[in-house]
Amino acid sequence: MSLEPQEFLSGRQRPSSSAICAGNRLVLAARAAANGWSFLVGCVRRAVARADEAVDFFVALVRQWYRLAEQAFFPGQGSAVAGAVGCVFCFLFLGVAFLMEPSLKPEVLLPVIQTEAGSAPAGEPFDLEELLAKYEQKALEEAEAAPVTVAIAPEERIPLTMDSLENYELASAPAGWTVDLSQLEGSGRERAAYCHDYINSDTIGWLQIPGTNIDYPVLQGATLTTYMNLDINRNYSYNGSLWVDTDVTDYSTNTVIFGHNWSNVSGNPSVGRSSDVMFAQLPSFAHLWFAQRVPYFYYSTTSQDMVWQVFAVFYTTDLDFYLYTKRTGTALQSMIDKARRLSLHDYGVSVSSSDRIVTLSTCTRALGPSENQRFVVMAKQVSSGDANVQVN
Structure with a gap:
């Protein structure tokens, strides 16, 4: 037996109300989605139409600018004017970018200029070239203040003479520069004073030994x-x-002068070897013939030229007795007498505690490998040299 449609719907096969509601919701959602899509498409179409209108408006505006520029200002040159305006805008853009870039700000590049300009009264013009010159000068001073070592070949060293460099201040030369003192002319006092004033203020004197x-x-x-x-x-x-030493003054009774001898330390020292520098030629006095030819030397301060007559030359391992600079009376006389006893030659010079003494001291190995030995030359101040001095 078959069921009629009404019976089918009213029977067990009829769908529930919840299923019908769900189906209705799906239909409504589909319709809403379709409407939304239609609305979105319409919006896009309107936006595109408006964009086209905007582009058309901008193009029309540019064309109008060309026509106005050509007619009002530069007939027949509208495109040239438009190009010039474009260039101006490009430069303006670059200028804005330059100012907005922190690493390129003027206050970073030229702090001195900004400071000077900022301190100027409002409305008062300032000289840009002058500010640049100040900045460069400050940079130069900072560079020169930094320690620098400069190697200068002997042939490139600064020649010094009392006349040509009288007013030239070498104290301002960069660190590392050297001075060829052999080119410095004048008396010992003049050269000592020159070195003190222009090269090194620690200079107190000048020593010159003939031969x-x-x-x-x-x-x-x-x-x-x-x-x-x-x-x-x-x-x-x-x-x-x-x-x-630090205790030596112009009034010292015994001025002790030290110098290195690295190359002429034997018991039979060389004489006149050019590679022997500083006090390396001082041991020449150990030879009698040299002592006979050079009985005097010259030690001058920055204020006085002086002549000194040698009265003793000796080797010693007693490194203390001759180093006292302020001894007077019997203490000074005792030191003088010991030096004369140790002397390699008999100078026959009368010396007393009232005399001013100069002592020259350097290293030697004439007495063996020990470092505790010195070669010493002692002299007294005299008014002038006597060519008839006898040394035995």
């Missing part, structure tokens, strides 16, 4: 060893300088 290459300034540092390994330019030097 040798000992012709150097004498320096006095903050300590005994300051110039042991420094030259007059305050640069490191293996040979150092000639120097005195």
